Amino acid sequence: MPDSATLEAVNIDQDEGNFSYPEEYAHDAGYGLNEDTIDFISNVKGEADWIREFRKKALKIFESKPMPTHWASEDLENIKFDDIRYYLAKGQRPTRSWDEVPDDVKQTFERLGIPEKERKYLAGVEAQFDSEAAYSNVKEELEKQGVIFVNSTEGLREYPDVFRKWFGKVIPTGDNKFSALNSAVFSGGSFIYVPPGVKVAHPLQAYFRINAENFGQFERTLIVVDEGAEVTYMEGCTAPKFETATLHSAVVELVAMKDAKIQYITVQNWSNNVFNLVTKRGMAHENAEIRWIDCNIGSRLTMKYPGVIMKGRKARGEVISIALANDGQHQDTGAKMIHAADETTSNIVAKSISVGEGRSTYRGQVHIPKNLKGCKNNTECDALLINSNSRTDTYPAITVRGNQHATQHEASVSQVSEDQIFYMQQRGLSEGEAMSLSVNGFVNDLVREFPMEYSVELKRLIDMEMEGSVG
Amino acid sequence: MPTEELMAQETVAPWMAAPPVYDNESNLPDWYQKFREESWKRFVNTADPKRTDENWRFADLKKSKFSELLPAAQVEDEAALIDRSEKSRLTDCAAHYVFANNRLIDSDANGLPEGAICLPFGEAIEKHGDLVREHFMKEDRSLGGDKFAALHGSAALSGLFVYFPKGVVCEKPIQVHHYVGGNQQVIFPHTLVVAEDNAQVSVIDMFETIAEEEQTLVIGVVDLVAKNGANLQYVALQDESDHGARHVQINSTRAGRDARTKSAFINLGASWIRNESINRMLEEGADCQIFSANLANGVQEYDQRTLQTHEAQHTTSDLLFKNALYDEARTIFSGLIQVQPGAHHTDSFQTCRNMLGSDKAEANAMPGLEIDADQVKCSHGSTSGQISDEEIFYLQARGIPAEQARQMISLGFLNESISRLGGEELKEFLFRRVEKKFANLL
Numbered sequence: 001m002p003d004s005a006t007l008e009a010v011n012i013d014q015d016e017g018n019f020s021y022p023e024e025y026a027h028d029a030g031y032g033l034n035e036d037t038i039d040f041i042s043n044v045k046g047e048a049d050w051i052r053e054f055r056k057k058a059l060k061i062f063e064s065k066p067m068p069t070h071w072a073s074e075d076l077e078n079i080k081f082d083d084i085r086y087y088l089a090k091g092q093r094p095t096r097s098w099d100e101v102p103d104d105v106k107q108t109f110e111r112l113g114i115p116e117k118e119r120k121y122l123a124g125v126e127a128q129f130d131s132e133a134a135y136s137n138v139k140e141e142l143e144k145q146g147v148i149f150v151n152s153t154e155g156l157r158e159y160p161d162v163f164r165k166w167f168g169k170v171i172p173t174g175d176n177k178f179s180a181l182n183s184a185v186f187s188g189g190s191f192i193y194v195p196p197g198v199k200v201a202h203p204l205q206a207y208f209r210i211n212a213e214n215f216g217q218f219e220r221t222l223i224v225v226d227e228g229a230e231v232t233y234m235e236g237c238t239a240p241k242f243e244t245a246t247l248h249s250a251v252v253e254l255v256a257m258k259d260a261k262i263q264y265i266t267v268q269n270w271s272n273n274v275f276n277l278v279t280k281r282g283m284a285h286e287n288a289e290i291r292w293i294d295c296n297i298g299s300r301l302t303m304k305y306p307g308v309i310m311k312g313r314k315a316r317g318e319v320i321s322i323a324l325a326n327d328g329q330h331q332d333t334g335a336k337m338i339h340a341a342d343e344t345t346s347n348i349v350a351k352s353i354s355v356g357e358g359r360s361t362y363r364g365q366v367h368i369p370k371n372l373k374g375c376k377n378n379t380e381c382d383a384l385l386i387n388s389n390s391r392t393d394t395y396p397a398i399t400v401r402g403n404q405h406a407t408q409h410e411a412s413v414s415q416v417s418e419d420q421i422f423y424m425q426q427r428g429l430s431e432g433e434a435m436s437l438s439v440n441g442f443v444n445d446l447v448r449e450f451p452m453e454y455s456v457e458l459k460r461l462i463d464m465e466m467e468g469s470v471g
Numbered sequence: 472m473p474t475e476e477l478m479a480q481e482t483v484a485p486w487m488a489a490p491p492v493y494d495n496e497s498n499l500p501d502w503y504q505k506f507r508e509e510s511w512k513r514f515v516n517t518a519d520p521k522r523t524d525e526n527w528r529f530a531d532l533k534k535s536k537f538s539e540l541l542p543a544a545q546v547e548d549e550a551a552l553i554d555r556s557e558k559s560r561l562t563d564c565a566a567h568y569v570f571a572n573n574r575l576i577d578s579d580a581n582g583l584p585e586g587a588i589c590l591p592f593g594e595a596i597e598k599h600g601d602l603v604r605e606h607f608m609k610e611d612r613s614l615g616g617d618k619f620a621a622l623h624g625s626a627a628l629s630g631l632f633v634y635f636p637k638g639v640v641c642e643k644p645i646q647v648h649h650y651v652g653g654n655q656q657v658i659f660p661h662t663l664v665v666a667e668d669n670a671q672v673s674v675i676d677m678f679e680t681i682a683e684e685e686q687t688l689v690i691g692v693v694d695l696v697a698k699n700g701a702n703l704q705y706v707a708l709q710d711e712s713d714h715g716a717r718h719v720q721i722n723s724t725r726a727g728r729d730a731r732t733k734s735a736f737i738n739l740g741a742s743w744i745r746n747e748s749i750n751r752m753l754e755e756g757a758d759c760q761i762f763s764a765n766l767a768n769g770v771q772e773y774d775q776r777t778l779q780t781h782e783a784q785h786t787t788s789d790l791l792f793k794n795a796l797y798d799e800a801r802t803i804f805s806g807l808i809q810v811q812p813g814a815h816h817t818d819s820f821q822t823c824r825n826m827l828g829s830d831k832a833e834a835n836a837m838p839g840l841e842i843d844a845d846q847v848k849c850s851h852g853s854t855s856g857q858i859s860d861e862e863i864f865y866l867q868a869r870g871i872p873a874e875q876a877r878q879m880i881s882l883g884f885l886n887e888s889i890s891r892l893g894g895e896e897l898k899e900f901l902f903r904r905v906e907k908k909f910a911n912l913l
Contacts, residue, residue, distance in 0.1 A: 070523050070524065070525060071525050370830070370831055370833070371830070373830075383840075383842065385842065385845060385847070387845070388815065388844065388845035389812070389843075390845075391841075391842065391843045392840070392841075392842045393839070393840060393841045393842070394838070394839055394840040394841075394851070395837065395839045396836075396837060396838060396839070396853070397528070397529075397835065397836070397837045398834075398835065398836040398837070398853055398855065399529065399833065399834070399835045399836075400825065400827065400833065400834050400835075400855035401827075401830075401831065401832065401833040401834075402827060402829070402830040402831065402832065402833075403827040403828055403829055403830050403832065403857040404830060404857065405827075405855065405856070405857075406854075406855070406856040406857075407853075407854060407855045407856070408852070408853070408854045408856075409836070409838065409851075409852060409853040409854070410850065410851070410852045411838070411840060411850060411851050411852070412849065412850040413840060413842045413847055413848075413849040413850070414847075414848065415845060415846055415847070
């Protein structure tokens, strides 16, 4: 068991997220989206002309692209783009020291379980309050190593030579309607560069918050890890509950140069009115490794398919995914593996749990084009149904060209067996506790892949979601 | 559909103006005439498959165009075709029918059990209209081929109607040949098999082209109905010319209480095929098994879409599709298991295996699950790979040359689907046909 300080530090539950503070936004682009909104954002941020042009081009693509409802959930039609505010900020530059952070922001972190003492063992906390990073503290040792860890505005302004080369290259603006939307109005997010050979010892971390009704959050993250370097990045989300739906649409791009390793960990726990439509993709060069570890518990509709393009020989891609869908939720998650070089290997392990009327969906793509050899993919999807009205779907697509590869895909659907529950009840556990234990057992091998603090948090979230699911 | 689009189609499609009627002599009942007209309207109003249509994902849409074709004209040398059919006749079949370009040219129904009805489709409509009407093209759902099905509905007259009343059992298969020939010609064979309570029936449809190098198209629809406790088997062997021939077949199977159905697609020929198979387990104890063995080479494209839908408790289904691919062949498998709300205690399985024998072949697999019930055991699996060097080495060590070893393993690989069918002679027959194509590959 972790010590009590750690438990306190990760003491996050959804009820504590049910609050909001008075809205006092220094900058507000108003409702709806048009060229003026973009000019407004660019002006506030003092952006270079090329970024403004990039945004405007993206807006046109966003407007021209239809909703992907020919395959995706019809629920997307319920997003009212005109009722969303696309940019809000405290009007403050990211602060360097804790003392400069406004009190109500500190209070938010306190309730989220990100107290000051967390800094003692986290390398740097990039805590995002609404659009702008409200607090940013990178430890001195990271700076000494030459690691850059800034928000997107600062990244593009201060380090264009590092980031511009890769910005929008892994996920082109026109990749899908929501990546185009993000490209038009992005703000916040993390830009990270790790120089050659540097192995970042502690995970870099960012917490996100949505705190204004109908306020969409469009963070943009770009992580470039140079030759032989390694980094782990963690993100976790909570959001206060509001009555009308909120849109969250992030774009996350990862670039792993030769021999580099990136691990990107997400725990998503938005409140049940959030549309969480995220595009995440990494590009792995020769012998590089990209791992997405993804856990989705919250939101109304999540559509997220982290991908890896294996561009260099012997590159590796992996997606570990846990999804839990409760009443009123649809977790539409999966993975995308594009093999673009010889001897590349990928692995997908996805586990989903549907509770009550929840619906979880696995959607995956594995693509091995012609003229390659020695590519391998393994895909496993397991679904657990808790109640008789729970629902689960699996829609993989696998394309293999050529006879020098091996792919395998397996999926299974099952229930918690009545025998198991009975056995545990015999030993004094309530039915709910027994169910919780079974569900935790089902995902246990994946939960272990998360860092310790996250696995504790995850276990609690699962326990909480399972409350009242039986009987 | 916008009118300008309609007009644009009219200029290229000869039958956008009128239904493809090729047999005016039949005395068709009113309901059927009406059905044809409605199907015709549906055909005209249904849009062509689009790139964004999930049911046509990965498909080469150019290959699905058929607007320049015409209903097939009567063949000249019927005797030659009858001779040809005799050569591939099962020695132990219950009945034997030969259709050429939409017309029955030969039949022998001496082995049928008493009470069984076997008639060419056009004749069945006249003589057993009520039976046909009850079961003919009742499936509303589509796996993407609704435009083809609509055209078929406006034209179908050939093919066999098979009706086995309660308790009539026949283990021997009924064999039906369908020949298509002549350039730009299309046939619309319809197979309707009804097995009443506790009846047992087995039907094999064989699709072949009269000549090589002709642009032909088959648009076939198959309705299979297995009532309570019935046992129904259906096999489609498609061995058309791989130069120019195209083949569309849409199967729909309904299984009642404790009914068992087995259906299979064996594809060896044609340049492009599209198989759709909807299997509905309607009542408790229903069991549907679907098999396919496909040997694709050259630039053949085999596109198969399946649905297993469980609509009652305690139903089971199993699917096993196997593809062996050579040269630049492409296969697409899209399968969906659907367990509907309340269909608890369902066991449903789906497996697609691809064996790639060249570095330009392409296998696409989309195995899907939609589960909306409790106490369900479901799984699907899909693999793509090649024959391992160890397997070849093992056979070489026993004196078998590498090339032959490869063929033996591939043949065994495909035969796994065939071996799950019933009827020893039938299985042997199908195996030999696959073997024959393998021999030509070398």
